[in-house]
Amino acid sequence: MECVTYGTAGMVTTREFISMACWHLLTHPELAARYRAAEQQERLASLAEIIRLEPVVGHLYRRMQQPVTVTDAGRRHTLSPGDLVDICVRQANTDPDTAGAQPHDLCPGRDMPGADASGLSFGDGAHKCPGRPLALLESDVLLTKLLGHRPRIVREPRLGWDDLVAGYTLRDFELAFDAPA
Ligand code: HEM
DSSP, rough: HHHHHHIIIIIIIHHHHHHHHHHHHHHOHHHHHHHHSSSSHHHHHHHHHHHHSSSSSSSEEEOSSSSSEEETTTTEEEEEEEEEEEHHHHHHHHHHHHHHHHHHTTOHHHOTSSEEEEEETOOOOGGGGGTHHHHHHHHHHHHHHHHHTTTEEEEOOOEEETTTTTTEEOOOEEEEEEOOO
């Protein structure tokens, strides 16, 4: 069971993220140049910022066990036992109260008071993703190696949707590597 959970929770998600991060890097030459030159800590900050904007898991669901009152933009809401809470990760991650004035801009190392640099893309609380460091590290290892070979895009990925995780899929992304001169 553990292998199946880790396989589905870890591999499917990370696979999509690596393609998305690669797409961002190859379509933003300044970001790619900075990524190539940066130390690992800064590269991981770039990946955390990319996944904040491009969460692989789009919604997190929780069934309330106890009453909870939350305040949003000055309004109080009471959640009762049995209520289903649907957290829209993409919107939560770009909330200007946390991400700042230009929440949709890709800005590695931005100030995220009270939140993780990747927002809620890896969840939060008791069941937050235990694979976060591994996912970012393995993405970094692959992308660093890949960018070192100066790839160019032959075909942009086809964007799809996976209802199970309420997140994107990227398919048929094709890169080419030119022979060194
Ligand atoms: C980019 C890659 C990944 C993303 C976006 C991601 C996202 C998430 C999210 C949002 C949750 C929380 C679900 C919830 O609260 O309902 C979660 C849980 C989990 N993730 Fe990941 N994950 C990734 C990679 C990994 C990797 C590499 C592993 C394992 C090596 C992993 C293992 C798990 C497990 C076991 C849970 C369940 C934790 C629990 O319920 O206590 N994930 N993941």
